[in-house]
Amino acid sequence: MPDTFKPRTDEEARDVVRWAMAEHEPLEIVGQASKRAIGRPVQAGHLLDMSGLAGIELYEPEELVLTALPGTPIAEIEAALAARNQELAFDPLDYGPLLGNPAGQGTLGGVIAANLAGSKRLKHGAARDHVLGMDAVSGRGEIFHSGGRVVKNVTGYDLPRALTGSWGTLAVATRITLKVLPRAQTEATFLLSGLGDDEAATAMTAAMGSSAEVSAAAHLPAAAAQDLAARGHALSGPATLLRLEGFGPSVDYRFERLRALLGAGRPVVRVEADASRALWRAVRDADAFVGTDDLVWRLSVAPTAGAALVAQLAGRFACKAFYDWSGGLVWLAVPGTDAHAEAIRAAIAACGGGHATLVRAPAPLRSSIPVFQPQPAPLAALAARLKEQFDPHGILNPGRMTAGH
Structure with a gap:
């Protein structure tokens, strides 16, 4: 059999897994392999390349629902949503540059497998909180469906939540349905300069607990701020960042509320929409450590x-x-x-x-x-039971999360 399999249908993916199960041949599962260097090296001699299962199958902007295949680039999904002023509110980070790869190569399957979320996680949750349904092939070589209004299957597990964040060790996703949200009309970043780490923690806690509806809060000590300044961001010294999103007048009002709450006697800078988005992408993707x-x-x-x-x-x-x-x-x-x-x-x-x-x-x-x-x-025992339910022969991404499993 070939070392690389590239299915283009659910049934072809199922047939590969059935072959692997029958032959006791482990499979390493990838999309564009942008996150392949995270986790333990997989102990498998064959590659299951899911990039051939790609494309947006269903997008209903009025219903805030999108269904896509796992090999669909996240960049393609984000572009389709942006054209309708919508977004993935969990703002998945892009690990590519941090791992020495080009930006924009991540796929939907990889985002769900890794349960990725960006800086707005505190407000909107992680990827698993936005998954409405999933089709997948278990390590038993069985296609199963859990989607839409289906909350649990007969095993008693909330399958999308169980599979999201499992790094491909339980099943191979073949179709994913997500809820999407309207995109903010504009945004701005409230930037406080010169705070130490403890002071910044206090300021961020106060901001997140205020009525300013802060969607993200981050702090860059001097070294990290300097690294991002070298990449073109207007930063000087330690920077505490508070993100505000929404309609323009609302952002303006909430910015002044933060100034009254935190800005007395401190230098405050307003970072406007495009520069704000670029700065938060740099924070989200850990650009300070790239290269x-x-x-x-x-x-x-x-x-x-x-x-x-x-x-x-x-x-x-x-x-x-x-x-x-x-x-x-x-x-x-x-x-x-x-x-x-x-x-x-x-x-x-x-x-x-x-x-x-x-x-x-x-x-x-x-x-x-x-x-x-x-x-x-107790959690390790639950994980072992899940593995036994979904992949009893241990053929899916063996060894990626823990030795031997």
């Missing part, structure tokens, strides 16, 4: 714990960081070849708990340490 050789982590903690976590880590080893999700998402760059995985996860536990994912590292290192956060025993 370096550093190891890169994504750390998810309580928003009030991010600054303390970084301070603790900086006291133990060299690192650079910046904050998204109002301080709850910490992007951490570590120079050298030591990922400091045990120290990072111990520090997260000491700060109240959270998750650490090693996003960028050489394959040998990703093979030798847990890339994803090790699960507590």
